[in-house]
Amino acid sequence: xxxxxxxxxxxxxxxxxxxxxxxxxxxxxxxxxxxxxxxxxxxxxxxxxxxxxxxxxxxxxxxxxxxxxxxxxxxxxxxxxxxxxxxxxxxxxxxxxxxxxxxxxxxxxxxxxxxxxxxxxxxxxxxxxxxxxxxxxxxxxxxxxxxxxxxxxxxxxxxxxxxxxxxxxxxxxxxxxxxxxxxxxxxxxxxxxxxxxxxxx
Amino acid sequence: xxxxxxxxxxxxxxxxxxxxxxxxxxxxxxxxxxxxxxxxxxxxxxxxxxxxxxxxxxxxxxxxxxxxxxxxxxxxxxxxxxxxxxxxxxxxxxxxxxxxxxxxxxxxxxxxxxxxxxxxxxxxxxxxxxxxxxxxxxxxxxxxxxxxxxxxxxxxxxxxxxxxxxxxxxxxxxxxxxxxxxxxxxxxxxxxxxxxxxxxxxxxxxxxxxxxxxxxxxxxxxxxxxxxxxxxxxxxxxxxxxxxxxxxxxxxxxxxxxxxxxxxxxxxxxxxxxxxxxxxxxxxxxxxxxxxxxxxxxxxxxxxxxxxxxxxxxxxxxxxxxxxxxxxxxxxxxxxxxxxxxxxxxxxxxxxxxxxxxxxxxxxxxxxxxxxxxxxxxxxxxxxxxxxxxxxxxxxxxxxxxxxxxxxxxxxxxxxxxxxxxxxxxxxxxxxxxxxxxxxxxxxxxxxxxxxxxxxxxxxxxxxxxxxxxxxxxxxxxxxxxxxxxxxxxxx
Numbered sequence: 001x002x003x004x005x006x007x008x009x010x011x012x013x014x015x016x017x018x019x020x021x022x023x024x025x026x027x028x029x030x031x032x033x034x035x036x037x038x039x040x041x042x043x044x045x046x047x048x049x050x051x052x053x054x055x056x057x058x059x060x061x062x063x064x065x066x067x068x069x070x071x072x073x074x075x076x077x078x079x080x081x082x083x084x085x086x087x088x089x090x091x092x093x094x095x096x097x098x099x100x101x102x103x104x105x106x107x108x109x110x111x112x113x114x115x116x117x118x119x120x121x122x123x124x125x126x127x128x129x130x131x132x133x134x135x136x137x138x139x140x141x142x143x144x145x146x147x148x149x150x151x152x153x154x155x156x157x158x159x160x161x162x163x164x165x166x167x168x169x170x171x172x173x174x175x176x177x178x179x180x181x182x183x184x185x186x187x188x189x190x191x192x193x194x195x196x197x198x199x200x201x
Numbered sequence: 202x203x204x205x206x207x208x209x210x211x212x213x214x215x216x217x218x219x220x221x222x223x224x225x226x227x228x229x230x231x232x233x234x235x236x237x238x239x240x241x242x243x244x245x246x247x248x249x250x251x252x253x254x255x256x257x258x259x260x261x262x263x264x265x266x267x268x269x270x271x272x273x274x275x276x277x278x279x280x281x282x283x284x285x286x287x288x289x290x291x292x293x294x295x296x297x298x299x300x301x302x303x304x305x306x307x308x309x310x311x312x313x314x315x316x317x318x319x320x321x322x323x324x325x326x327x328x329x330x331x332x333x334x335x336x337x338x339x340x341x342x343x344x345x346x347x348x349x350x351x352x353x354x355x356x357x358x359x360x361x362x363x364x365x366x367x368x369x370x371x372x373x374x375x376x377x378x379x380x381x382x383x384x385x386x387x388x389x390x391x392x393x394x395x396x397x398x399x400x401x402x403x404x405x406x407x408x409x410x411x412x413x414x415x416x417x418x419x420x421x422x423x424x425x426x427x428x429x430x431x432x433x434x435x436x437x438x439x440x441x442x443x444x445x446x447x448x449x450x451x452x453x454x455x456x457x458x459x460x461x462x463x464x465x466x467x468x469x470x471x472x473x474x475x476x477x478x479x480x481x482x483x484x485x486x487x488x489x490x491x492x493x494x495x496x497x498x499x500x501x502x503x504x505x506x507x508x509x510x511x512x513x514x515x516x517x518x519x520x521x522x523x524x525x526x527x528x529x530x531x532x533x534x535x536x537x538x539x540x541x542x543x544x545x546x547x548x549x550x551x552x553x554x555x556x557x558x559x560x561x562x563x564x565x566x567x568x569x570x571x572x573x574x575x576x577x578x579x580x581x582x583x584x585x586x587x588x589x590x591x592x593x594x595x596x597x598x599x600x601x602x603x604x605x606x607x608x609x610x611x612x613x614x615x616x617x618x619x620x621x622x623x624x625x626x627x628x629x630x631x632x633x634x635x636x637x638x639x640x641x642x643x644x645x646x647x648x649x650x651x652x653x654x655x656x657x658x659x660x661x662x663x664x665x666x667x668x669x670x671x672x673x674x675x676x677x678x679x680x681x682x683x684x685x686x687x688x689x690x691x692x693x
Contacts, residue, residue, distance in 0.1 A: 004288040007450065010505035011269045014514075020266050025259045029249050029462070048475065099406050099440050119476035132490035133439040133481075137432065155476075156461040164422040164457035165282065167487050170480035175432040178472070179341035179357055180364055180390040181228070182235050188340060188394050189401065190432025190479060 030156050041117045045151045046198060048120025052173025053186055054194040060201045064145070068109055071143045071195040075107035079139065081131025084109065086145065094135055102134060107141035108191075113168075114161060115146045115196075118154035120173070122146055122196060125166040133169055142191040144171070148200040204351050205326060209541030211567035213667055219535040225361050229536050232360045233527045239473025240524060240581070246475070247465070257462045258585040261518035264455055265508060271420040271453045272499060278423030282485025284495045289447075291502050296327035298498050299412060299445050303333050306443060308410045312401075314427060314434045315339035316414025317355065317521050318447045318500055320543040324412065335412065336378070336404050338433035340397050347374040353537030353545065355523040356471050361536050364388040371396055379403055401433065411437035411492070415448045416520065417463060418497075421456045424484045425497070428467060428477050438481050444492035449500050451517035463520060466583035471522035503556030513591045516555050518584040519548055525578035525588060531571055540568060547578035551591040559595065560602030569595035610663055632677035639675040 001009070035044060046056050059067035065087055072078055078091040079102070088109050097105075111129040112122040122144050124130045136142050152158050162168060175190030186192060209215060219225060244250050264271055276286045289295035303311060311328070313319065313335050325335040325346075337346045341359040345352050348370045352358030359367070368388040375382045380400045386392060413434070417426040425446055427434045438444060454460065468477045486495050508514045526532045526546030537545030541564040544552045550568040557565050569592050572578075578588040603609075608616075621631045638654075652672035657665045664670060676684075 003290050003294050006290050007288045007499065007501045008269050010501060011508065014505045014509035015266065022267065023263050025263055026256055029252055029256060032249060103406060121476050126490060133435065137435050137439060155465050159458060159461035164419060164424045165484045167490060168482040169435065172476040172478050176478050177340045177394055177431045179359060180367055180393055182232050183390040185391045185394040188398055188431040188433065189436050
């Protein structure tokens with residue numbers, strides 16, 4: 001027998017001939033993502049992203065371009081994904097750059113699919129303006145533009161909105177490790193700095 | 202490179218060695234106390250934590266009850282999205298699949314995302330035997346691999362190492378594995394992480410194939426999920442041309458929507474964070490983004506053995522968060538190596554006997570006893586596995602498996618005790634002897650100020666070798682009753 005047949009036969013033998021009917025699992029937690037009393041979703045998002053030692057800039061649509069330029073802080077080599085609807089002076093577009101070429105880039109600017117207030121997370125599903133996954137991974141600074149309207153309360157709201165077959169990257173703060181005596185160190189393999197630009201109004 | 206747990210001594214012996222290592226105990230005590238406090242703080246933020254645990258347990262149980270159906274759904278979804286699905290009965294099957302994929306591409310070096318499943322099957326050693334180098338890219342796993350050491354914690358495998366030891370490992374071992382450590386490397390954690398970054402980036406940029414596990418596999422959509430902190434996972438899952446993921450068959454969840462539960466429970470339980478820094482999900486192949494050849498190996502390796510135990514199959518709910526390790530008074534004192542397995546702590550004490558079966562291997566048979574049954578592990582488990590109950594359940598199985606054996610010293614001692622306590626005259630004699638023992642010089646204090654004996658002559662040394670014996674009272678109750686109690690009763 002093939003390994004497939006053997007494993008499936010072992011599963012069936014373990015479960016026995018009498019199958020219990022499928023049970024609907026209670027989902028009482030859905031839609032109850034917690035917000036601390038008096039907190040607004042966007043304020044909480046900012047607070048929680050900063051809690052992860054990421055930088056947050058709040059701006060209006062009118063000064064977004066300036067805010068992004070400031071967030072880039074003079075990074076010499078900047079890459080932008082296909083479909084990014086922002087003017088980033090001097091940036092090179094992602095023209096199927098190799099990993100080695102990306103490694104020579106200082107910063108990347110992307111948009112996001114949504115932000116999660118409860119956990120301070122930005123989620124990318126790598127659609128237009130977000131780039132393929134390597135783009136927001138290899139450069140050392142990730143500037144991520146999030147619209148206030150994209151911020152949801154919590155993880156259950158986020159999962160309800162996301163497309164399961166698109167690749168996703170959930171980012172909560174910069175790359176970090178606590179593997180050496182549980183001392184948290186930012187920046188191991190992913191971007192060492194995360195700068196979220198939040199667009200309001 | 203890479204040690205294995207093969208030939209480890211059973212728990213009591215390994216524990217004795219570990220207990221004598223004061224540095225290990227200091228590192229562990231600090232680490233577990235820190236994670237415990239962080240976990241407690243972020244769990245307290247959710248007022249529906251108990252609901253989440255209950256519902257996560259229900260989702261997992263429901264999935265396990267219909268596991269064959271969910272696996273077939275998963276296989277179909279993965280195939281539809283361009284992944285190649287393999288099945289593996291055991292470690293040998295799984296390692297052969299991974300090696301075969303590498304061989305087909307002429308690849309002799311792979312990068313790895315930290316994964317319990319690939320450690321469980323001894324993948325690195327199996328690949329090395331076929332001339333394929335497998336590089337661990339999680340910082341702690343790198344420390345363990347370069348140090349030719351064994352992991353001692355599910356989440357922080359190098360928890361037993363201090364910063365100066367890590368510096369020494371990097372200085373002496375990194376060069377043989379690729380880019381050497383900088384000459385001026387200090388033992389500052391940021392400097393050590395920086396050295397690992399440079400060393401591994403070379404490997405990420407050159408790697409053509411990666412191997413990962415998965416925290417979850419969504420049957421309905423073929424979505425795999427990897428939860429991590431450092432970005433090494435993203436590097437492996439994104440940069441190489443070929444990706445092979447080894448996934449235990451218990452990792453399946455029915456629908457994408459089920460992830461909301463587990464993505465709330467797992468980070469809070471494991472690292473004590475509201476969310477881990479990076480979570481990656483992918484379903485098969487995404488044209489133009491990431492590996493263009495994606496394999497998934499569905500691994501049994503004893504999981505169906507555990508599934509066959511209708512009560513204990515709840516062990517397969519485990520999401521490998523390691524919360525049970527961090528609250529366990531036994532783990533905190535002896536560390537992970539004493540369990541002789543990649544799965545240490547309370548979960549290892551039940552998972553190993555359930556995956557491997559009891560009765561043939563003394564290391565596995567010793568594990569259900571590596572517990573005080575205090576119950577803390579069951580209380581923190583985010584999927585509400587009744588770990589204490591299963592420990593007792595597995596003890597029964599171990600005893601049953603050895604019914605035909607020559608009785609052990611412990612059984613003989615219990616029989617002798619039954620004889621001695623079974624008749625008043627024999628018991629009185631025993632009390633006299635124990636009163637004399639109580640007059641022996643006391644070597645140590647027990648909590649509460651009671652004296653303790655830390656050494657007895659053979660065969661008592663078998664007991665005191667690992668435990669203190671509270672000093673017996675000099676005067677037994679019955680002796681006291683004869684001397685004082687009856688008089689008092691008469692006086693009343």
